[in-house]
Amino acid sequence: MATASSSSTAVPLRRKYSGCSDLKAYSILRKLGEGTFGEVYQGHRKETGEVVALKKILMHNEREGFPITALRELKLLKTLAHSNVIKLEEMAVERTRELKKHAILYMVTPYMEHDLSGLLDNPNIRVTEPMRKCYMLQLFQGLNYLHQNHILHRDMKAANLLISNIGILKIADFGLARHYEGPTPKRGKGGGEATRDYTSLVVTRWYRPPELLLQLRRYTTAIDMWGAGCVFGEMFKRKPILQGQSDLHQAQIVFELVGSPNEQNMPGWERLHGAGPIKNFVSSSGNMNQYFREVDSHGLDLLKELFKLDWRKRINAIDAMDHPYFKSHPLPCRPEDIPTFEDSHELDRRNKKGEKPALPPAPMGGTVGGGGANGDWPGDHSTQGHGHQQQWGNDRGPPGAHRDNRQGSRVPAGAHGRDHHGNGSRGHDRDQRRPPPGAARPSAWQTENRPPPQNGAEDPSRGSTLPPPPGENSRHPLPLNPHRKKDTYVPAYDDGRRRDDARREDRPSRTPDRYNDRREGDRRDNRRDDNRRDDNRRDDRRYRDDRRRDEYRDPDRPRAGDDRYRDRGDRRDRARSGSPDSRDRGNNRYSRDR
Numbered sequence: 318m319a320t321a322s323s324s325s326t327a328v329p330l331r332r333k334y335s336g337c338s339d340l341k342a343y344s345i346l347r348k349l350g351e352g353t354f355g356e357v358y359q360g361h362r363k364e365t366g367e368v369v370a371l372k373k374i375l376m377h378n379e380r381e382g383f384p385i386t387a388l389r390e391l392k393l394l395k396t397l398a399h400s401n402v403i404k405l406e407e408m409a410v411e412r413t414r415e416l417k418k419h420a421i422l423y424m425v426t427p428y429m430e431h432d433l434s435g436l437l438d439n440p441n442i443r444v445t446e447p448m449r450k451c452y453m454l455q456l457f458q459g460l461n462y463l464h465q466n467h468i469l470h471r472d473m474k475a476a477n478l479l480i481s482n483i484g485i486l487k488i489a490d491f492g493l494a495r496h497y498e499g500p501t502p503k504r505g506k507g508g509g510e511a512t513r514d515y516t517s518l519v520v521t522r523w524y525r526p527p528e529l530l531l532q533l534r535r536y537t538t539a540i541d542m543w544g545a546g547c548v549f550g551e552m553f554k555r556k557p558i559l560q561g562q563s564d565l566h567q568a569q570i571v572f573e574l575v576g577s578p579n580e581q582n583m584p585g586w587e588r589l590h591g592a593g594p595i596k597n598f599v600s601s602s603g604n605m606n607q608y609f610r611e612v613d614s615h616g617l618d619l620l621k622e623l624f625k626l627d628w629r630k631r632i633n634a635i636d637a638m639d640h641p642y643f644k645s646h647p648l649p650c651r652p653e654d655i656p657t658f659e660d661s662h663e664l665d666r667r668n669k670k671g672e673k674p675a676l677p678p679a680p681m682g683g684t685v686g687g688g689g690a691n692g693d694w695p696g697d698h699s700t701q702g703h704g705h706q707q708q709w710g711n712d713r714g715p716p717g718a719h720r721d722n723r724q725g726s727r728v729p730a731g732a733h734g735r736d737h738h739g740n741g742s743r744g745h746d747r748d749q750r751r752p753p754p755g756a757a758r759p760s761a762w763q764t765e766n767r768p769p770p771q772n773g774a775e776d777p778s779r780g781s782t783l784p785p786p787p788g789e790n791s792r793h794p795l796p797l798n799p800h801r802k803k804d805t806y807v808p809a810y811d812d813g814r815r816r817d818d819a820r821r822e823d824r825p826s827r828t829p830d831r832y833n834d835r836r837e838g839d840r841r842d843n844r845r846d847d848n849r850r851d852d853n854r855r856d857d858r859r860y861r862d863d864r865r866r867d868e869y870r871d872p873d874r875p876r877a878g879d880d881r882y883r884d885r886g887d888r889r890d891r892a893r894s895g896s897p898d899s900r901d902r903g904n905n906r907y908s909r910d911r
C-alpha cells in the first residue's frame with residue numbers, strides 16, 4: 318500500500334499512502350453527529366470544494382491502539398460497493414505538534430444531507446407514500462446486497478440511514494457489522510437458519526428483534542429485517558415505534574404490538590435463554606391492525622412480514638423488494654423526483670429542540686443484550702450473573718420521565734452516568750444494591766414493588782387490558798419503582814459528573830477516569846469468581862480464532878506487526894468490557910467481534 322516516492326538515497330523518504338490524505342486538505346464546517354467511536358463533521362475538500370463527512374475515530378485509550386471496531390468498519394467499508402451503501406472515499410490523518418505520536422484518523426464519506434431519523438423528525442418535511450416506498454425499496458436493495466455478501470449490519474436504525482438531496486438512501490455505520498457465515502437468504506425462504514452463534518449483544522434496543530431480546534445467539538440476516546420493519550413503521554409514525562425503556566420492557570411492547578410468542582408463531586422460543594420472564598407476561602394477540610390503521614393493506618402486510626416473530630420465516634430482502642406494496646398505487650417515486658429539503662440530521666434536530674439526552678441506546682458490543690448489563694431480565698436464573706444490573710441497579714425512571722420522543726432512554730435528570738457497557742451498578746453503587754452474601758436474591762417482582770404473578774394469573778399491577786399502542790404509549794406500562802435511581806441503560810456511574818451532559822450513555826465513556834474505574838471494577842469482579850474467568854478464557858480463545866480466520870481471509874490484511882497489533886486489540890477490548898460480573902464480561906468482551 319505504501320510506496321516510497323523517492324528512489325534517491327540522498328532524499329529522505331516521504332511515504333505516500335493511497336486513499337489517505339492529510340486532514341489539512343479539508344476544512345471542517347460543523348458537527349453532524351456523534352456516536353460510539355467518533356464524532357462526525359461536515360467538511361469540504363479545499364482542492365475540489367467537494368462536501369464530505371469526516372468521522373473522527375476516537376482513541377479511547379491511546380496506549381491500546383487503533384480501535385478494533387473502527388478497523389472492522391474500515392475493512393468492511395473498503396470491500397463494499399453499492400449505491401445504497403455508504404462509500405468510504407478515503408482516510409484523513411490529523412497530525413499536529415500535540416499529536417506527534419498518535420495521529421487522529423477520520424473516515425471520509427460523501428456528505429449526505431439527511432439521516433432518516435432527522436428527516437422524519439423535521440416537521441417541515443412532508444413524507445409522502447411514494448417517497449416512503451422509494452426509500453424502503455432502496456433500503457431493501459442495500460440490505461439485500463449486504464446479506465448476499467454475507468454481511469450482517471446489526472445496527473439497523475433510522476439514524477444510520479443517510480439520505481441525499483437527490484433522494485438516494487445509503488446504509489451507514491458498520492461499526493457493529495460482521496461477516497455472516499450462514500447461507501445467504503433465498504427467494505421465498507425467509508431468513509433461513511444460521512450455522513453458528515454470534516453475540517446477542519447487538520442492535521440498538523428500540524430496533525432489536527424479539528429473538529435477540531430472548532437471547533438467541535444463532536441468529537440470521539433476519540435481525541436486520543426486523544430493524545427495517547421498525548424503520549418502516551417509523552416512517553408512518555415519524556418517531557421510533559418501539560421505545561422500550563429496558564430490555565424487558567422492550568420485549569413487552571414488542572409482544573403487545575405483534576402478539577405474544579407461542580409454539581406456532583415462534584417455535585422454540587421457550588427454550589431460548591431469555592424466555593423465562595416473558596412467560597409471566599400477560600398474553601397478547603397483538604395490536605398491529607389498530608396501531609397501523611392508517612397504513613393500506615399492502616403496507617400492513619409488509620409490516621407483518623417484517624415483524625414475524627419466527628425469524629426463520631421473517632421476510633428476507635429479496636422478497637421484500639418484490640412485495641405487492643411496491644407494485645400497488647401510488648407507485649414508488651424515483652429518487653430524483655423527491656424534492657430537496659433543508660439538511661436534517663438527528664443531532665441538528667436534537668439541538669434544535671434543546672434535547673440533550675441520548676438517542677436510542679446503541680450497543681457497543683457488550684453494552685446491550687437481554688439479561689445483560691442493561692438486561693432487566695427478572696427471575697431468569699439462567700442468566701444469573703447477567704442480571705445483577707436489573708436486580709439491583711435498574712430503573713425505568715420516575716413516572717412521567719419518559720418522553721415520548723426520539724430519546725432512547727427514560728433518563729431522570731441526574732441519572733445519566735453509566736459506562737458504555739451499561740454497568741451503572743458498578744462500583745459502590747452496585748455493591749450497595751447487592752444483597753448481603755448468602756441472602757436470597759429478591760425476585761424482580763419484589764424489586765419492582767409489585768406482587769408476584771401467580772401461575773396463570775394476571776399481574777394485578779399490569780391490568781388485564783391491552784395497553785395503548787406502543788408508539789402512543791408515553792407511560793411505562795409496568796409500575797415504576799420510585800426507589801430506583803438508574804435506568805438500565807443509564808446505570809449508576811456515580812462519579813459526580815453532570816449527568817445531563819452525557820449522551821449515548823450506553824456508549825463508551827471517553828474519559829480516562831471512567832475507563833480506569835471500569836477496569837478497576839473488572840479486576841474486582843475477576844477476583845471474585847475464578848470459575849467465570851475460565852469462561853472468559855474460552856471466549857478469548859474463540860475470539861482469537863475468529864479474528865485469525867477473518868484476517869486470513871482478508872487479502873489486504875496487515876502483516877507487519879500483526880501479533881503485536883492483535884494483542885493490543887485484545888487488551889483494548891478487555892478494558893472496554895465491563896459488566897456486572899466476569900461471566901457477563903466474558904460474553905460481552907468481544908461482542909463486537911462476534
Ligand SMILES: Nc1ncnc2c1ncn2[C@@H]1O[C@H](COP(=O)(O)OP(=O)(O)OP(=O)(O)O)[C@@H](O)[C@H]1O
Nearest residue numbers: 350352353354355357370427428429432476490662
Ligand atoms: N456521510 C454522512 N453525511 C452526513 N451525515 C452523516 C454522515 N455519516 C454520519 N452522519 C451523521 O452522523 C451520525 C452518526 O454517524 P455514525 O452512525 O456513522 O456514527 P457512530 O459513531 O457509529 O454513531 P452511532 O453511535 O449512532 O452508531 C449519523 O446519524 C448522521 O446524522
